[in-house]
Amino acid sequence: MYLVLFLIFGGLCVAGALNLLLQHHPINSALSLIVVMTSLAVLYLLLGAEFLAAAQVIVYSGAIMVLFTFVIMLLNAGVEERTHGSKAAYIVGFPGAAALLGILVYIFLKQKDHLGGAKLGGYLVTTHDLSSVLFRDLLLPFEVTSVLILVAILGAVALARKEH
Amino acid sequence: MEVSIWIFLLLSVLKVAVVTVILLTAVAYTVLLERKLVGRIQNRWGPSRVGPFGMMQPLADGLKLFLKEDLLPTNVYRPLYILAPLIALACALISISVIPFGKELYVKRVDLFQIADVNIGLLVILGITSIGVYGIALSGWSSNNKYSLLGALRASAQLISYELALGLSVVGVVLRTGSLRLRDIVDIQATHGLLSWNVFGGLQFVAFFIYLMAAYAETNRAPFDLPEAESELTAGYHTEYSSMKFAMFFMAEYANMITVGCVATLLFLGGWSSPFGDLIPAWGGPVVQALLPVFWFVSKVFFFLFLYIWVRGTLPRFRYDQLMGFGWKFLLPLAIANIIATSLWLAFRAA
Numbered sequence: 325m326y327l328v329l330f331l332i333f334g335g336l337c338v339a340g341a342l343n344l345l346l347q348h349h350p351i352n353s354a355l356s357l358i359v360v361m362t363s364l365a366v367l368y369l370l371l372g373a374e375f376l377a378a379a380q381v382i383v384y385s386g387a388i389m390v391l392f393t394f395v396i397m398l399l400n401a402g403v404e405e406r407t408h409g410s411k412a413a414y415i416v417g418f419p420g421a422a423a424l425l426g427i428l429v430y431i432f433l434k435q436k437d438h439l440g441g442a443k444l445g446g447y448l449v450t451t452h453d454l455s456s457v458l459f460r461d462l463l464l465p466f467e468v469t470s471v472l473i474l475v476a477i478l479g480a481v482a483l484a485r486k487e488h
Numbered sequence: 489m490e491v492s493i494w495i496f497l498l499l500s501v502l503k504v505a506v507v508t509v510i511l512l513t514a515v516a517y518t519v520l521l522e523r524k525l526v527g528r529i530q531n532r533w534g535p536s537r538v539g540p541f542g543m544m545q546p547l548a549d550g551l552k553l554f555l556k557e558d559l560l561p562t563n564v565y566r567p568l569y570i571l572a573p574l575i576a577l578a579c580a581l582i583s584i585s586v587i588p589f590g591k592e593l594y595v596k597r598v599d600l601f602q603i604a605d606v607n608i609g610l611l612v613i614l615g616i617t618s619i620g621v622y623g624i625a626l627s628g629w630s631s632n633n634k635y636s637l638l639g640a641l642r643a644s645a646q647l648i649s650y651e652l653a654l655g656l657s658v659v660g661v662v663l664r665t666g667s668l669r670l671r672d673i674v675d676i677q678a679t680h681g682l683l684s685w686n687v688f689g690g691l692q693f694v695a696f697f698i699y700l701m702a703a704y705a706e707t708n709r710a711p712f713d714l715p716e717a718e719s720e721l722t723a724g725y726h727t728e729y730s731s732m733k734f735a736m737f738f739m740a741e742y743a744n745m746i747t748v749g750c751v752a753t754l755l756f757l758g759g760w761s762s763p764f765g766d767l768i769p770a771w772g773g774p775v776v777q778a779l780l781p782v783f784w785f786v787s788k789v790f791f792f793l794f795l796y797i798w799v800r801g802t803l804p805r806f807r808y809d810q811l812m813g814f815g816w817k818f819l820l821p822l823a824i825a826n827i828i829a830t831s832l833w834l835a836f837r838a839a
Contacts, residue, residue: 351568351629358622365615375668378611382655386618387648390625394644397629397637449607451667 330370337363348403354392361385375454499598504585507603511584515742516546522797529801550735558731561631568630573729573736576623580743583616587750588671590760590781601760601782602671609670610662613751614655617706621647623740624708624715628725639724642808643715646705649815650712654702656823660695660830661686661755674759681765685758691833694826696756698819700795703748705815707741710800714808749792753785760785 340359347353361384369377432439458466520535520542527534535542560566586609590601599605606612621644628640664686665673677685686692705712716724726737753759760781762768770777806814 351565351626355568355622355626362619374608375611378608378615381615382611382618386615386621387651390618390621390644390648393622393625393629394641397625397641397644451662 326370330367333363333366333370337367348406350396351393354389354396357392358385358389361389372449374449495596496598499596500603503598503600503603507584508581511581511743511746512739514746515739516550518742518746518793519549519738520546521793522800525794525797526801529798553731553735556731558733561633561728563632564728565630565632568626569728570733572623572627572630573733573740574623575626576620576740577736577743579616579620579623580740580747583613583620583747584743584750586612586670587747587754588674588759589785590778592671593778600778605671606669608668610658610668610673610751610755613747614651614658617744617747618647618651620740620744623737624725627729627737631725631728633728635721635723636725636727639715639721639727643708643725646708646712646715646811646815649812650702650705650819653698653815653819653823654706656820656827657695657698657702658755659823659827660692663827663830663834664692670754670759674754674761677758678761679765681761681767682758682763683765685756685761685763687756692756692826692830694822695830696752698823698826699752699756701819702815703752704796704799705811707744707748709741709745709796711803711806712811713805714811745793745796746789749789749796750785752792753788757788759788 337360340356340363344353344356344360347356362381365377365380365385368374368380523545524534524542535545538544538548560569585603586606588599588602588605592602593600624643624647625640628636628638628643631637661673662668665676667673677689680689683689687696704710708715715721716726721727726734729737762780762784772780
């Protein structure tokens with residue numbers, strides 16, 4: 325049951341990611357990205373991270389991608405122009421990607437015995453557990469991340485400010 | 489005893505069918521209620537010709553919309569133009585699935601009064617409503633019409649802005665309950681009737697006010713109906729839609745209203761619990777005992793729908809900068825202050 329769900333949404337995720345690259349119109353790419361984000365949320369849910377799944381949908385699919393589509397709509401971005409692409413990308417890019425994939429596969433297969441397995445389905449996390457992780461055990465990284473986002477916002481405001 | 493998966497599936501499909509039919513009927517009659525009430529507010533009768541007191545009007549309207557020609561304007565971006573109303577309606581209908589309508593009542597280990605009891609029910613509703621924005625945004629963009637695009641842009645900006653206030657306003661309730669499960673949230677309010685409801689006993693009246701305002705904005709209702717402001721944008725994002733596609737947007741809007749009313753009832757008005765608590769002794773057989781909570785739930789949701797329509801008939805529309813200022817500069821700080829005050833109060837009480 326859980327495995328079937330995993331296969332469906334894993335497949336949907338990969339298909340969305342491929343479609344994102346293949347589509348010519350930016351709005352279709354943005355919509356594919358939403359599919360990817362939402363299927364990822366289902367995968368999180370299968371791994372027992374309920375809150376993370378909900379946050380993924382609300383923050384990424386719901387808020388950030390709305391801003392993406394908003395900007396595409398506002399700029400009325402047209403269909404992308406096809407170019408032949410840079411030679412370097414063909415010469416270095418494809419072998420590079422293949423090499424990276426090979427290395428990752430090799431490492432994972434080699435270290436298979438040392439890696440823990442994840443169980444699909446059948447978890448329950450209470451808000452109490454969640455908050456003690458977020459606000460006690462991992463308080464510093466959590467707060468530092470918020471400061472990082474604040475700095476990014478301030479940077480954006482500083483860049484967008486008109487000179488007088 | 490493990491119940492057979494087929495019985496579970498059958499009962500679930502049955503539940504989904506019944507809830508969908510009831511919801512769509514409720515949507516049709518909410519439209520009628522709105523036309524009637526706004527009519528009375530404006531000192532006229534409203535629809536009164538079809539059937540007794542105009543009660544068959546929704547049927548006639550549905551038939552009219554169904555039989556109208558479905559126009560497909562030239563130069564629309566066809567896939568998204570067709571997908572957009574589907575997204576809007578689907579999101580509006582899905583979010584009702586985690587809402588509990590009455591006390592837990594198990595038949596063959598299947599809960600009769602709730603389609604799915606999810607541990608993070610509240611977040612699921614917030615998530616699905618945040619996806620629903622795409623229906624509006626894409627419809628406006630794909631229609632290739634300036635009024636539609638302006639309406640969709642307004643709607644997106646408005647929904648993103650007010651989602652923050654909406655999400656933060658419910659944090660106080662979650663803090664008090666310590667759970668995101670909707671049944672837990674209701675159970676904690678069911679002890680002393682009216683007095684233990686979050687809006688009174690839980691001291692969440694500020695949160696209730698913020699939720700109400702943000703919910704009006706989220707459902708594009710007056711006084712925040714700028715995305716479809718007819719005096720400036722013809723009809724906003726659904727200008728180019730006709731026949732059933734238009735009806736889908738219409739149904740989505742009213743289904744969202746009902747869902748928002750259900751959530752407000754669950755979070756702030758004690759869900760299906762009776763306002764009198766244990767003052768009235770239990771009477772009647774098991775059937776009455778099972779249906780009485782549903783009656784309370786439905787009356788509270790009806791109260792919200794009435795409030796919605798009343799507000800629409802009374803208040804003028806906001807100006808756009810006022811709308812943004814109200815959301816960001818007033819509701820958001822107020823929601824954060826409410827969270828801090830609630831946390832302090834809970835910590836003080838626990839100490």
